Amino acid sequence: MDTEALRSFVRAAELGRFQLVAAESGVTQQAVSKRIAALERELAVRLFSRTARGVELTLDGQAFLPHARSLVAGVERAIAAVRPGSRALRIDVLGRRSAQAVVLHDYWRSHPGTDLDVVTLRVDDPRVAVAAVASGEVDASFRTVPDPAAMPPDVRMIHAFDSPLELLVGPRHPLASARELTPPHLRKHRIWVPGIAPMSEWAEFYDQLATDFDLRIDAAGPHFGDEVLLDTLAASADVATLVGARDRYIWPAHYDLRRIPVANPTLAYPLSLILPRTNPHPGLRGIISHLDNLPKLPEPVWRPSW
Incomplete structure (x- = not known):
């Protein structure tokens, strides 16, 4: 599972707009959309519904969010564990x-x-x-x-x-x-x-x-x-x-x-x-x-x- 797609999903759920996620990540809005779409294909569910104000989590998205947060946090802890400047x-x-x-x-x-x-x-x-x-x-x-x-x-x-x-x-x-x-x-x-x-x-x-x-x-x-x-x-x-x-x-x-x-x-x-x-x-x-x-x-x- 693509960890960048997971990060984009978590931030999109928190910010409510792909555009804000793209600006924060330094990529295009299209790149964020492709990451989310690839994640939805892998899971075979829709994670977001589009609205006039941006995006909202579907029921499947709400169910997936806490697990995605846990996966992202685990990856960040693993990276920190081997980064000399950020570990004991x-x-x-x-x-x-x-x-x-x-x-x-x-x-x-x-x-x-x-x-x-x-x-x-x-x-x-x-x-x-x-x-x-x-x-x-x-x-x-x-x-x-x-x-x-x-x-x-x-x-x-x-x-x-x-x-x-x-x-x-x-x-x-x-x-x-x-x-x-x-x-x-x-x-x-x-x-x-x-x-x-x-x-x-x-x-x-x-x-x-x-x-x-x-x-x-x-x-x-x-x-x-x-x-x-x-x-x-x-x-x-x-x-x-x-x-x-x-x-x-x-x-x-x-x-x-x-x-x-x-x-x-x-x-x-x-x-x-x-x-x-x-x-x-x-x-x-x-x-x-x-x-x-x-x-x-x-x-x-x-x-x-x-």
């Missing part, structure tokens, strides 16, 4: 409590009119997120492809911000009383990061981190969620983990977990933003400007080679 900005983050989500929330609080849709693709391979950006499933993704040569030509990756790491330990851990640590302090301690997925960017990150500082990164066991990880830390005297300074973790007060900054050098997880190379969503301009204005980490800083 869809951005993929690693998790709702991740540093990326926290930064986006800070941006939204300072720009409350922003129509923002924060999603989690729940994929480990960043190339899958790249494909989602390329296909338009999301407008951008906070992921990093460690090998830029693997990026397809229609998307690009920009540096978003650096997330400094902190050591998270329970109250009985040997490092629990420290106010600040250096990477050599972490040697020989078990740093448990369960569920490091092969092909993920964080697998590459922790490989380089362990190699450069001779750290004991333990990825044993599946990741049963943050709650299990926090339970284990609270009860253990020898297990620690690394978390981003902006990452949100919530635990019962009696766990008495401690977040201890690591400095000299600061261990930085560099977060990137993947977006289309051409015609990105207009809302990304404000996000990128916000990222550019985030405070920089004090030197010295360690980052992976990418």
